[in-house]
């Protein structure tokens with residue numbers, strides 16, 4: 001059996017086309033959704049991601065601004081900038097690119113973002129609302145996974161979802177959103193004993209580990225769905241996920257590639273959340 005390849009790029013394109021129409025309608029009412037991205041430091045990969053977010057926003061008609069600061073920018077100034085953006089009526093979504101330089105507390109900065117503008121879904125208020133099953137801004141990567149499965153008509157109802165990784169940004173929210181869709185959920189992590197024995201019970205495996213080729217064919221039940229959140233560089237500098245794609249695709253029922261899987265969905269859900277924030281504002 002060879003797995004169906006889930007084309008995240010194509011699904012992302014469809015959703016972005018829907019968003020573009022929605023934005024055009026909003027503009028008719030005098031509302032232009034606005035996104036501000038703040039980046040501190042000169043990490044090349046981070047700048048590449050931020051440029052991609054800016055380009056994607058503009059393509060669908062979102063007002064987008066990027067605030068770039070040097071690596072020695074102070075925490076105090078960054079907090080001031082966030083406060084300024086909180087009070088800026090043209091801006092509906094604020095994203096502070098992570099990681100931040102070591103002298104800046106990421107927690108303090110995330111806490112400073114107004115929850116109604118927290119399109120990353122990282123603020124404790126939004127995380128808390130998600131935990132109690134309320135509507136909020138959900139973290140873009142796990143939300144993108146859920147949307148991608150919906151678009152592929154893969155229901156999570158009653159399925160065993162095994163998440164590998166327990167980060168606040170991916171693993172934990174992926175588990176909670178799966179639970180919200182009535183999955184039976186197991187969270188595995190670096191201290192888990194006999195990981196393959198657990199993942200082999202999964203109908204859906206979501207891997208967010210950060211180690212290339214970590215998930216091999218013997219981890220996967222025949223026919224299972226495999227979602228690869230990994231963003232690793234191999235020795236040749238090529239982007240690859242956590243999953244040993246070539247071997248796992250011979251066992252799995254469906255699998256996401258890297259690149260072209262979860263990544264494009266992450267940015268799409270950032271755009272989705274920005275439109276959602278703008279609509280909430282205009283409904284007030």
Ligand SMILES: Nc1nc(=O)c2c([nH]1)NC[C@@H]1CN(c3ccc(C(=O)N[C@@H](CCC(=O)O)C(=O)O)cc3)C=[N+]21
Nearest residue numbers: 049095096097098099120239259260261263264266267
């Ligand atoms: N506050 C904050 N929010 C984030 O959402 C956030 C962040 N900080 N810091 C960094 C990570 C990483 N991230 C990616 C999003 C899309 C791709 C993506 O589109 N990847 C493409 C191609 C990538 C390539 O070719 O290099 C793909 O997988 O097909 C990758 C990585 C968002 N992040």
